[in-house]
Amino acid sequence: MALADFAVSLVTFVAIYGLFALGLNLKFGFTGLIDFGHVAYFMVGGYVTAVLTMPAQVTGYDGLGGYALPAMLAVVPGGDVLGWLLGVAGGMVAAALVSLLVGVPTLRLREDYLAITALGIATILNEVVRNEQWLFNGPFGIRTVHQPASAAFPLGLGSFTLNLVVFGGLSVLVLAYAGYRVGRYVKDIDGTGAGLGLASVAILGGAIGALTRGGSLLVVGVALAVVGVVVLREAVRRSLEPERTLALVVALAVAAWYFVQPLLAASNPTVTLQTNVMFLFDPVAGPNGGLDYDRFFMLLSLGFLAGGYLWCQRTINSPYGRVLRAVRDDEDVPRALGKETFRYKIQALLFGSALAGAAGSLYTIHLGFISPDQFGAMITFFAFSSVIIGGTANNAGVVLGTAVFWAINSGTQFLNDYFPSEYAVKLAAARLIFIGALLIVILYYRPEGILGEQDYDINLPGDGPAPSRDETAAAAGGDADD
Amino acid sequence: MVDTGLLDALAQGLVTGSIIAAGAIGLSLVYSIAEVPNFAHGDMITVGAYFALVVNRPDEIALLPGLPGGAVSLVLAGLFALVAASAFGALYELAIFRRFRSKEADLITMVIVSLGLALVLRNLVLFVAGSRNISYETPVVRDVNWDLYLTGSGLTVQRTQRQAGDIALLAEWGYPLWLLLGIVAAAGAVGYGVYRWRTTDEDFRTVHLVSPRVLGVLSGLATLLALVYALRFDPQGTDALWSTRIGTSYKDIAIVVVVAVAMFLLNLVLKATRLGKGMRATADNMDLAEVRGVDVDRIQLVVWVIAGLLTALAGVLAGWSASNVNPNMGFTLLLPVFAAVILGGIRSPYGAAAGAILIGISMDVGVYLLPSGLATYRTAIAFVVLIGVLLVKPDGLWGDV
Numbered sequence: 001m002a003l004a005d006f007a008v009s010l011v012t013f014v015a016i017y018g019l020f021a022l023g024l025n026l027k028f029g030f031t032g033l034i035d036f037g038h039v040a041y042f043m044v045g046g047y048v049t050a051v052l053t054m055p056a057q058v059t060g061y062d063g064l065g066g067y068a069l070p071a072m073l074a075v076v077p078g079g080d081v082l083g084w085l086l087g088v089a090g091g092m093v094a095a096a097l098v099s100l101l102v103g104v105p106t107l108r109l110r111e112d113y114l115a116i117t118a119l120g121i122a123t124i125l126n127e128v129v130r131n132e133q134w135l136f137n138g139p140f141g142i143r144t145v146h147q148p149a150s151a152a153f154p155l156g157l158g159s160f161t162l163n164l165v166v167f168g169g170l171s172v173l174v175l176a177y178a179g180y181r182v183g184r185y186v187k188d189i190d191g192t193g194a195g196l197g198l199a200s201v202a203i204l205g206g207a208i209g210a211l212t213r214g215g216s217l218l219v220v221g222v223a224l225a226v227v228g229v230v231v232l233r234e235a236v237r238r239s240l241e242p243e244r245t246l247a248l249v250v251a252l253a254v255a256a257w258y259f260v261q262p263l264l265a266a267s268n269p270t271v272t273l274q275t276n277v278m279f280l281f282d283p284v285a286g287p288n289g290g291l292d293y294d295r296f297f298m299l300l301s302l303g304f305l306a307g308g309y310l311w312c313q314r315t316i317n318s319p320y321g322r323v324l325r326a327v328r329d330d331e332d333v334p335r336a337l338g339k340e341t342f343r344y345k346i347q348a349l350l351f352g353s354a355l356a357g358a359a360g361s362l363y364t365i366h367l368g369f370i371s372p373d374q375f376g377a378m379i380t381f382f383a384f385s386s387v388i389i390g391g392t393a394n395n396a397g398v399v400l401g402t403a404v405f406w407a408i409n410s411g412t413q414f415l416n417d418y419f420p421s422e423y424a425v426k427l428a429a430a431r432l433i434f435i436g437a438l439l440i441v442i443l444y445y446r447p448e449g450i451l452g453e454q455d456y457d458i459n460l461p462g463d464g465p466a467p468s469r470d471e472t473a474a475a476a477g478g479d480a481d482d
Numbered sequence: 483m484v485d486t487g488l489l490d491a492l493a494q495g496l497v498t499g500s501i502i503a504a505g506a507i508g509l510s511l512v513y514s515i516a517e518v519p520n521f522a523h524g525d526m527i528t529v530g531a532y533f534a535l536v537v538n539r540p541d542e543i544a545l546l547p548g549l550p551g552g553a554v555s556l557v558l559a560g561l562f563a564l565v566a567a568s569a570f571g572a573l574y575e576l577a578i579f580r581r582f583r584s585k586e587a588d589l590i591t592m593v594i595v596s597l598g599l600a601l602v603l604r605n606l607v608l609f610v611a612g613s614r615n616i617s618y619e620t621p622v623v624r625d626v627n628w629d630l631y632l633t634g635s636g637l638t639v640q641r642t643q644r645q646a647g648d649i650a651l652l653a654e655w656g657y658p659l660w661l662l663l664g665i666v667a668a669a670g671a672v673g674y675g676v677y678r679w680r681t682t683d684e685d686f687r688t689v690h691l692v693s694p695r696v697l698g699v700l701s702g703l704a705t706l707l708a709l710v711y712a713l714r715f716d717p718q719g720t721d722a723l724w725s726t727r728i729g730t731s732y733k734d735i736a737i738v739v740v741v742a743v744a745m746f747l748l749n750l751v752l753k754a755t756r757l758g759k760g761m762r763a764t765a766d767n768m769d770l771a772e773v774r775g776v777d778v779d780r781i782q783l784v785v786w787v788i789a790g791l792l793t794a795l796a797g798v799l800a801g802w803s804a805s806n807v808n809p810n811m812g813f814t815l816l817l818p819v820f821a822a823v824i825l826g827g828i829r830s831p832y833g834a835a836a837g838a839i840l841i842g843i844s845m846d847v848g849v850y851l852l853p854s855g856l857a858t859y860r861t862a863i864a865f866v867v868l869i870g871v872l873l874v875k876p877d878g879l880w881g882d883v
Contacts, residue, residue, distance in 0.1 A: 032590075034590060108876070110876075111589060112519040112589055113876075115519070115593055116519075116521075116817075116821075117865075117868070117872070119817070120817050120821070120861075120865040120868070123861065124861065124862040127858060127862060131858050131859075377813075381597055384597065425608065425612065426609050426612075428608075429605040430605070430609055432601055432605040433601070433602050433606055433609065435601065436598045436599065436600070436601030437598070437602055439594070439595075439601070440578060440598040440602075443582075443595055443598070444581060444582065444585070
């Protein structure tokens with residue numbers, strides 16, 4: 001498997017969970033509601049969309065529904081996709097309604113009570129779905145998930161060359177743009193930091209190489225890893241702007257992994273490298289090659305993520321968003337100014353849950369199968385980790401945090417190849433130990449996350465520029481300082 | 483044929499409640515004194531249960547070498563778990579929570595830190611021991627059934643046991659109706675008398691080691707049991723107007739007794755020692771306690787040690803009661819434990835104990851009362867009770883004890 005396929009799957013995951021985490025950020029980051037039951041709305045969105053778009057008679061399914069919206073709308077052009085979009089909308093509305101039912105009795109509780117109550121309700125909803133077979137087929141789940149417009153794929157433009165040029169060219173453009181952005185970001189980095197950063201990437205690469213060879217090289221690998229970490233630490237310490245140095249190191253490591261690793265490992269390095277560079281073009285999809293469904297679905301998920309991001313940004317950078325943050329910082333102040341804070345909290349809950357519902361809809365299609373096991377409380381905790389890693393109350397940070405989280409969690413799955421398969425469970429556990437420890441360390445050393453709280457462009461009446469981040473952080477009680 | 487009924491559900495609920503109480507008291511102490519809403523408490527319970535497993539069944543845990551002395555009995559294993567878990571409690575405090583407290587982290591941060599710790603602990607268990615269900619190596623415990631028959635002339639009690647597939651009658655005795663009424667009346671009188679006797683000298687300076695209400699109920703129950711045991715008469719027939727069966731085992735009784743002893747010891751620490759006074763003062767107002775010369779850091783370390791002890795107790799008892807230890811057991815217990823703590827009022831370990839018994843009983847009685855298809859919703863019942871109480875009394879039932 002080429003790394004491009006893995007990267008496509010990773011980006012799809014990041015887009016779906018990014019949307020999910022954006023919803024959580026709206027609740028937790030901007031409004032201050034600790035909703036430990038966020039996964040419940042993910043589940044509701046997924047199930048409702050699956051049921052709304054499913055054909056009426058499905059063997060092996062005894063639950064509600066089979067409303068076949070896409071088939072019903074098939075007479076109009078594009079009805080397949082339209083019906084699916086209606087299904088997603090239904091999932092979002094259902095998630096919002098369920099959150100309304102949960103929120104009205106619980107949102108008046110203290111923050112820690114709210115957390116445990118929300119966790120309890122989500123666990124109970126999961127139990128209900130698991131036990132009640134008449135509802136959504138209980139533990140057997142749903143296998144017949146509608147894939148919108150799946151008949152149109154693989155999408156091609158006629159000839160192989162044309163496909164190669166158009167899709168491959170697009171891929172190269174995307175990679176070039178990403179490289180350009182990283183380059184711009186790290187341009188001002190000083191020479192020492194960059195040199196040490198490069199050295200640390202090389203040493204750590206050597207360490208991983210030695211570790212995977214095993215045997216007596218294990219000791220060498222561990223020693224090299226220690227040296228690499230020390231060098232990296234030194235690079236960060238010496239640079240004037242540590243974030244940029246770290247960004248450079250990460251970009252280099254990712255580039256080495258993506259472009260260099262296939263040259264060493266693959267049986268046919270040229271083909272693998274070409275697939276990696278032209279990731280949107282799949283030469284074996286259909287007779288002429290083209291865009292396969294996975295890649296299309298990645299683009300669709302990214303579209304949803306972009307929509308959700310813009311929606312959140314608009315909300316946050318409006319007077320409405322200012323009230324939400326005021327509710328978070330000190331609920332008494334907006335109440336004293338005549339705001340009905342309970343209504344704002346409910347609305348934030350509804351919006352956040354609707355986003356989680358949309359993420360759930362995408363998730364069902366991506367996996368093609370859902371069962372109650374996939375919606376455990378752990379998913380909420382993953383989202384919390386993502387939000388905190390990237391930066392609470394920062395929408396861009398949340399997406400970045402999700403990318404970092406899933407890169408760690410599924411990106412290290414290729415390590416499974418180097419160990420016997422009976423260690424897969426242990427490796428998964430080791431990853432989660434690492435993530436839990438990382439969460440604690442980040443909260444200790446950098447509680448504001450990678451990017452910190454974002455700036456807002458609301459012009460307050462009376463003065464010109466919006467207050468800077470430092471001032472708002474200081475006004476919020478100085479959580480951000482360390 | 484005798485069926486189990488409400489009384490059996492009550493007895494089951496008492497056992498469930500005891501296990502929940504062992505978890506809830508520790509959580510409540512950590513919550514009120516160390517000021518951490520500890521979402522890792524459930525996974526601390528799991529870790530405690532596995533500590534006992536390490537010495538009780540060393541061969542079941544793949545990553546650890548076998549013990550030189552071989553496996554030990556569950557009692558010794560439980561003691562080992564208590565020691566190891568209390569050391570771990572100190573470790574959590576020193577390595578993590580003290581650092582965050584010194585940075586004046588707020589409540590939300592503490593919640594999420596404890597979440598991270600929960601993730602680490604649960605997966606550590608998964609990593610070391612795998613995800614299989616394992617049960618402790620213990621002697622087999624047989625259920626003892628107490629069949630009660632209420633006839634026109636009195637009450638008949640039969641003690642039966644299932645032996646080799648058949649139900650064997652172990653003993654049979656009874657009470658005439660007048661005696662039964664007399665025993666109940668005497669027990670009630672003793673209980674009420676004790677309560678009145680202890681409340682008369684109550685003023686704001688006296689601290690009762692055991693509160694008069696609890697003492698009243700306990701002495702009443704003790705009188706009832708003593709009289710019932712002493713005044714056994716001939717059976718009054720089994721041609722019953724009403725009959726019921728209570729199933730118990732020595733396991734159940736041991737669990738209730740162990741938790742009761744632990745509660746009493748903790749009560750002793752809290753009420754009769756300087757340390758306990760410091761703990762109560764810190765729970766009330768940390769700054770004020772510090773001004774009055776209480777070493778808050780030391781108190782908090784002690785609290786984490788006690789919480790570690792109690793989590794191991796809860797873990798071992800839960801694992802023994804269910805004959806099953808697995809990495810998810812703590813998380814399943816977390817919700818009822820939290821429900822008990824919040825129900826009892828967050829600031830009071832006594833409230834947590836009472837809340838735990840209430841939650842345990844409502845879970846088992848609720849399962850008994852609901853139609854059989856809904857028996858999987860045990861935890862849900864705890865939560866419905868919790869939410870119902872929070873809507874009426876947002877601070878819990880005994881928030882100001």
